[in-house]
Amino acid sequence: MDKFKFFMPTDTFFGRGCILANKEVFSSLGSKAMLVTGRNSAKKNGVQKDVTEALDALNIPWVLFDEVGENPDVETVERAAKMAVSQKADFMIGIGGGSPMDAAKAIAVLAANPEKSSDILFTEPKAKAMAVVEIPTTAGTGSEVTQYSIITIHEKRTKRSIVQKVFAKVSFLDPKYMDGLSAEITNNTAVDALSHLIESYLSVNANYMSDKIVEMGLSLFKDCMPALKLRAYTEEVRDKLMLASAFAGVAIAQSGTSIPHCLGYFLTYEKDIPHGRANGMVTRAYLELFPKEDQKVAQLLHCLDMNNTEEMGEFLNEVLNISETFTVEEISYYTDRTMESPQKLATFPYAVKKEDIFKVYEKSLLS
Ligand code: NAP
Ligand code: FE
Numbered sequence: 001m002d003k004f005k006f007f008m009p010t011d012t013f014f015g016r017g018c019i020l021a022n023k024e025v026f027s028s029l030g031s032k033a034m035l036v037t038g039r040n041s042a043k044k045n046g047v048q049k050d051v052t053e054a055l056d057a058l059n060i061p062w063v064l065f066d067e068v069g070e071n072p073d074v075e076t077v078e079r080a081a082k083m084a085v086s087q088k089a090d091f092m093i094g095i096g097g098g099s100p101m102d103a104a105k106a107i108a109v110l111a112a113n114p115e116k117s118s119d120i121l122f123t124e125p126k127a128k129a130m131a132v133v134e135i136p137t138t139a140g141t142g143s144e145v146t147q148y149s150i151i152t153i154h155e156k157r158t159k160r161s162i163v164q165k166v167f168a169k170v171s172f173l174d175p176k177y178m179d180g181l182s183a184e185i186t187n188n189t190a191v192d193a194l195s196h197l198i199e200s201y202l203s204v205n206a207n208y209m210s211d212k213i214v215e216m217g218l219s220l221f222k223d224c225m226p227a228l229k230l231r232a233y234t235e236e237v238r239d240k241l242m243l244a245s246a247f248a249g250v251a252i253a254q255s256g257t258s259i260p261h262c263l264g265y266f267l268t269y270e271k272d273i274p275h276g277r278a279n280g281m282v283t284r285a286y287l288e289l290f291p292k293e294d295q296k297v298a299q300l301l302h303c304l305d306m307n308n309t310e311e312m313g314e315f316l317n318e319v320l321n322i323s324e325t326f327t328v329e330e331i332s333y334y335t336d337r338t339m340e341s342p343q344k345l346a347t348f349p350y351a352v353k354k355e356d357i358f359k360v361y362e363k364s365l366l367s
Pocket of ligand 2: 141192196261275
């Protein structure tokens with residue numbers, strides 16, 4: 001068996017009601033919290049109330065930054081970090097989908113280094129960060145158990161991960177906050193989790209342990225596939241989706257993501273296509289980049305009870321209801337942009353050329 005390293009330092013609580021049942025863990029993280037949320041959902045689904053009730057019971061003061069939009073940009077995290085510094089907050093609680101959770105990590109770095117500019121997010125891997133708690137309300141990005149924080153850089157017309165590895169100290173996984181999540185967001189985000197499972201499994205950076213975790217994640221995901229198709233979700237399905245997403249996060253924390261994430265970032269930036277959906281749109285063609293005889297692809301499809309990549313394509317079309325249209329000029333531009341940063345392509349186990357990337361976009365977006 002090959003040698004490998006495995007790292008996952010986040011204290012993780014799972015289950016309905018897990019925040020209030022374990023609230024004492026907030027006491028060890030700092031003296032004043034900043035809650036980092038999106039504009040609406042945290043207020044509606046009960047999570048903000050549970051967190052503030054826990055903090056109030058422990059006499060931990062808190063401030064709220066509730067202006068994180070989808071795909072948070074550098075300007076937003078800069079603004080929040082200034083508020084954290086002026087309010088003397090010394091730990092972050094990211095609450096929501098991947099956008100507020102990722103923003104909380106970047107804010108934790110900037111607020112811990114108030115004398116430095118936001119450039120450090122992309123230049124100083126060793127910059128310190130305040131403690132972070134993450135509470136996912138989508139399933140999802142897995143940001144609650146990964147070291148990544150994906151931030152939009154308008155100057156570069158794309159999204160990049162910050163260079164610091166900011167794992168949450170604690171994460172609370174309570175699926176009840178997703179009970180009212182729309183079918184559209186549920187399916188788009190579930191496909192993000194699926195893409196993490198797939199990209200981790202097929203990456204050159206996968207290892208024995210990340211593969212076993214992916215296989216468990218795929219098994220949970222498979223159980224949810226009928227509900228995703230029907231767009232009707234029981235509590236059990238919500239629980240399994242949240243766990244599949246966390247397993248997928250633990251896996252990409254080891255291996256990173258791969259080609260679909262790289263290609264998807266341009267669809268999100270240029271066409272506002274939600275992140276998970278963007279990955280899902282290119283996934284079948286990505287799988288078809290592998291030689292037909294690739295055993296790992298066969299094993300992956302087997303884990304989902306699929307016989308071939310067409311079945312994967314049909315599943316993704318059904319759950320995403322893909323209808324966006326593109327031009328050849330657009331996909332040529334995305335292809336050129338993809339080739340500018342070839343690091344993600346290096347995670348693919350075979351040589352990939354520019355024509356291959358164009359073909360993935362063409363098959364996915366023009367046919
Ligand atoms: P999101 O951008 O965080 O949220 C999408 C929408 O869902 C928002 O309108 C949000 O509303 C709403 N929402 C969230 N939870 C809800 C709930 N429980 N009920 C009702 N509405 C809810 O979406 P996401 O797909 O979870 O996150 C995408 C981001 O994560 C991208 O920036 C992506 O690059 C990043 N990402 C990070 C990692 C990582 O490892 N760190 C991995 C993959 C993706 P509000 O705005 O009102 O809250
Ligand atoms: Fe993702």
